[in-house]
Amino acid sequence: MEILESINWAIIAPIVIIQLILMAVAIIDLVKIEKANGPKWVWALVILFINLLGPIIYFIFGRRS
Amino acid sequence: MKQWVTLLKKEMLELARNFKWIWVPLTFILITVKEPxxxxxxxxxxxxxxxxxxxxxxxLPVPSAGEALAASLSQLNTIGVLIIVLIAMGSIAGERKSGVAGLILVKPVSYAGFVTAKWTSLMMLIWLSYFLGYFLSWYYVGILFEFIPFVDFLQSFFVYGIWLTLIITIVILFNTFIKSPGAVGFFTIGIIVLLTLLSTSLSHLMEWSPALLSAYTNTFIIGGNFPDELLPSIIVSVIAITISMIASIAIFKRRELA
Incomplete structure (x- = not known):
């Protein structure tokens, strides 16, 4: 647990917040969109559990334009 | 002019509807700030x-501030470029597929206006994201290591931005004559990889190559000086951007009328 204390959270926090915003926007979009490019629940898993890249992959490949 | 503004507004609206104004800047920030x-x-x-x-x-040797910022640039040069190509590859090809392009072009809209409006909207989105990402990365490097002079930051920002502009223009050029968005992306990535490989392996023969702009920016951030070959490669890039732009308008006109 020492390691967690040695990290300066003021520096890390913005990154975590950005990541959360991306995730939230992707989820909101997934809920509102009529039809995604494949089953919706799979995309929800992708967005929530693939760190960093999940929401990006969804925005590029998941939306049917 | 008024018509062009309307076209541009339509492009902006489309980018907003796809949430691109939100996720592209955030993604660029994430990939660049991660490095330092x-x-x-x-x-x-x-x-x-x-x-x-x-x-x-x-x-572990403690990296210098310049090396940390250069690491962010190399992220932009791989993941950043990939994202740019992926979001731009459908901009005309996709609209042609879905029939939107036909709907717009049946009206007395100038072809040049249609293409340049697309290009401008993409440029605004990418430059904004690129600036935010690169600026925040510079700021983080300043806090964690030491501050690099802001003038140096601006210079490297604009030099590397020329390369990104060339990439956007090439994607638009391929968009005008290839019908499938996937193929557009494939060919653009292919050309970029080929250009980068050729110019880094034959760097003594191709000092003027636009693909070396990123390498020159790296030397500048780490060492503090731009190499002498910078000017020719900027000139070549600007010429290439202009030619691709004119060519894409010309090709688009002929393809649509045919």
């Missing part, structure tokens, strides 16, 4: 992963 952070916390990361024999000491 990981470099800074590398010793702790290695510690926490464990698996080292008792008493093993690893001496």
């Amino acid at each position: 952070l990981t470099l800074y916390y590398l010793p702790q990361i290695i510690d926490s992963l464990g698996g080292l024999p008792e008493g093993a000491v690893i001496e």
Whole structure:
């Protein structure tokens, strides 16, 4: 647990917040969109559990334009 | 002019509807800011992963501020470029497929206006994201390591931005004559990879190559000086951007009428 204390959270926090915003926007979009490019629940898993890249992959490949 | 503004507004609206104004800047920030952070916390990361024999000491050289910022640029040069190509590859080809382009072009809209409005909207989106990402990365490098002079930051920002502009223009050019968005992306990535490989392996023959702009920016951030070959490669890039732009308008006109 020492390691967690040695990290300066003021520096890390913005990154975590950005990541959360991306995730939230992707989820909101997934809920509102009529039809995604494949089953919706799979995309929800992708967005929530693939760190960093999940929401990006969804925005590029998941939306049917 | 008024018509062009309307076209541009339509492009902006489309980018907003796809949430591109939100996720592209955020993504660029994430991929660039990640680099100085990981470099800074590398010793702790290695510690926490464990698996080292008792008493093993690893001496990691502390990276300089320039190296940390250069690491962010190399992220932009790989993931950033990939994202740019992926979001731009459908901009005309996709609309032609879905029939939107036909709907617009049946009206007395100038072809040049249609293409340049697309290009301008993409440019605004990418430059904004690129600026935010690169600026925040510069700021983080300043906090974690030491501040690089702001003038140096601006210079490297604009020099590397020329390369990104060339990429956007090439994607638009391919968009005008290839019908499938996937193929557009494939060919653009192919050309970029080929250009980068050729010019880095034959760098003494192709000093003027636009693909070397990123290498020149790296030397500048780390060493403090731009190499002499910078000017020719900027000139070649600007010429290439202009030619691709004119060519895409000309090709688009002929393809649509045919």
